[in-house]
Amino acid sequence: MPRAGLSTQAVVQAAVEVIDEHGADALTLAAVASRCGVAAPSLYKHVGSLAELKIQVGVRVLHELADRFAAAAMGRSGQDAITALMHAYRAYVAAHPARYAVMPVDPLHHPALAAAGIRQLEVIQAALRPWQLDAAAQVHTIRRLRVIAHGFASLESAGGFGLPDDLDETYQQLIDTFFDSLPTHS
Amino acid sequence: MPRAGLSTQAVVQAAVEVIDEHGADALTLAAVASRCGVAAPSLYKHVGSLAELKIQVGVRVLHELADRFAAAAMGRSGQDAITALMHAYRAYVAAHPARYAVMPVDPLHHPALAAAGIRQLEVIQAALRPWQLDAAAQVHTIRRLRVIAHGFASLESAGGFGLPDDLDETYQQLIDTFFDSLPTHS
């Protein structure tokens, strides 16, 4: 009886692969166990429950997106940086549509997810710095960005747009009107 | 053994009530059967499967929202009509957050859902008529509206906004910037 040498992170990785290959609904302990070459109850040595595994997957996905954000913003500023963030968001969701379905939309309400959520927020706040918005305006501005990015990405990844034509153009229009809503910056 | 007198629509109604009371994840045939005062297998006389029931619930919810749309647009035109539609959308989702989680985002891709989806679309097209957009511009404009409404509503209903303050203001800003993106109409 050789040991499989699992770890919590290995189980999370297998879970992400299951999601990528068979969709978010196919994330079951049985499927993850099978992919790990292990019996289902053995997974409980590494994760507390299916619900906890889903949270861990959420953490992983949030961090991946935060990484893309950080990479996209690096070396850019102002309008250029925001545009890069928006495209990074859409590109991540397009590359991993099933992962987006398990990305929690309210990370700040869960302690295990908050850190990953805050990482994303900080990158956006930094990119908005040139506009010198006051606190209230900054809240509304980040919300508007989020609505646009999440709204578009969730519809696109779920096949919500009837025709797939010219989606780049639609997204660009949304980004353009977002900039129109901002005061001109220094 | 008196008869319960069920029907497909009664089962769908019970399913909606289960969703309203216990969330979208609690929609199970066992729960619906219990609410109908019937054993679970009896439901199969009225619905083909749980998956089919979910689609029927989707149809019901799409039609409810289309009704709200039609009511909101009635007697209004132009900017006034669009504003009313956007508020109707948000109000419906706020009143029935759990139903929104089961509302299909790609109704046009499923024959049973398409009719309900098209009803919504037609109301929006009518409201946009004063701007006399050409076909391509109309597609992008409706997509932008949908992104804003769905993005905001899905985040709000899922508790995605960290602080609940001033959400009216954020939504109004989104609507305002949408109008800024339109040409001035007759």
Add this chain to the structure above:
DNA sequence: GCCGAAAAGCTACTGCCATTAGCCATCGCC
């Protein structure tokens, strides 16, 4: 190198769920 404890597997089991099969009571119509 050895030993003991912790860690990582396993099988067996429970309970919930969807779904199927097949039985029986009820209803509506003639």
Add this chain to the structure above:
DNA sequence: GGCGATGGCTAATGGCAGTAGCTTTTCGGC
């Protein structure tokens, strides 16, 4: 009043999450 269609039932299957308790491996301390 009888008969077929309809709507309900119980029993059973198979998949799933999760628990209990056992066995084997691993590894640090000696």
